[in-house]
Amino acid sequence: MRVYNNFDLVNYNSYRVNSKCKKAYFPESEEDVVALYKSTKDFVLLGSGHNTILSKPYYNTSFLVFNGNFNAVAINESENVISAEAGASILEVSETAEKHNLTGVEFYYDIPSSVGGAVVMNAGTKEGETKNILKKVRYLDLTDMLVKEKVNEELGFEYRNSMFQKQNDKIILKAWFQLTQGNRLEIRKIMDESKARRWSKQPREYPNSGSVFKRPPGKFVGPMLDELGLKGFTIGGAQISKKHSGFIVNVDNATGNDILSVIDHVKTKVKEVFNIDLEVEQRII
Template sequence: MTVDLTTKFTDFKILKNEPLAHYSWTKTGGPADFLAFPETNAQVEALVQIAQEQDLPVTVLGNASNLIVRDGGIRGLTIILTAMNQITVDGTQVNAQAGAAYIATTQVAQQAGLTGLEFAAGIPGSIGGGVFMNAGAYGGETAYVLAAATVLTQAGTIEVWSHDQLDFGYRHSAIQDQHAIVLAATFQLRPGVKALIQQEMDHLNYLRKSKQPLEYPSCGSVFKRPRGHFAGKLIHEAGLQGYRAGGAEVSKKHAGFIVNVDHATATDYLHVIHHVQATVAAQTGIKLEPEVRIIGAQ
């Protein structure tokens, strides 16, 4: 490294050679060369600028819930935004910083008597991650309720992008294509009845708990939904539930999940993913595409 970022910034936390297994929901992942936890937009700007000047690659993470970091770790600067977690309400709009938990944001909306975010009551990711991948569940999607997002562009400017500029698709947004960084999001919701909103959130969380293997570390739903099919059903019908490599296993409770049952590594996870893809393709001709984001060095 040409610069030690830990000496460049003293007003917030930067760690060196920090294992990302400490932060990922799978409990796997190699070290980040530098790992920063900025608390303001200005700090994110400064970090990115210094990294660019030093030719350091920049990787941005939120809650690291729908993510696999390879065992080789991440070179350059990794930014985790969870310290930027303020959530406010303005009329029928909820404004959340990128590092705010999606679950916490739904709870703030419920307390304000605003409906529209119930679908996300159990999504474990951050707001930034939710915008980045158009996170959704139970028939709802981020795109349905997002009015605008504040982003740091690749050119280094902070801009507010409208819903249309974000070009949402299934598990897709323009953030991915244009390599921007989400700093905050504004949700346009509707007035509702607090008790009914909570009732729907409780119902969806019951469904999630009863169907998903929440008792183990995992990266959530691993594969995108193939057109006309369900990934979990295809995996189940292929007889893959319980298939294991190292400590990573196709969940016996929900075939769409791969769980860390015994000190799994990221390499274990990737072995299971590749085996599932190959088996389903051989039996059905359908290629399962990962929904989980896979990053880092081998």
């Protein structure tokens, strides 16, 4: 396990906000994770840093980071199941599936997230959601410090939500994905087409953390903000993307406070005009 003092988090959050933490731990195994939480529960858990807003320039606390570590991916070919530790990227899950002619997880390709983060928020696109392929999850329950497992039906999946988002005393350790046999060429075609669609619409040229707000029933966030004339609205270095209004991008050394100020402005305007309370999809730390 690697441990760093006064750790720079700029490359560990996709907004590329300048932020540091007092100490950062990079566990390599389930045993490492359990041992750390037995020593103290005072950790901020950070996965791949996507779908996350670091609101402070400095955190006087310890971070537990799953990013480039605790990331083993394995396959059970006889059952068409892929297992992955919480720090693995869902990109690797999708590419492992493709190599073994397994279909069902193509929508994960090019979605920036760790496995743990994807389960927590039921990550997905219009092509599919995590709940459609997740078989079971292994997690550490901080209430009694026991490692437990739950199957899909027990995880309370909703649109961009799960029991893990509502109960932050449970730390995901590993996930199993149930897939089916497919044709590798067709799988690759779906993956490439899905990536091309996202790149054509999303502002990949600037640091961002994906869609900022959950889609309210019967509405789309981007068109609402366009109607309000908010495309390009900027506070400090944070800007509502000129390419897709559902995204906030870091155009000039944005701080976490810049991003949150843009969010507050958007929520106020949408409430005034549409009487809708937008819900932030991203995790604010």
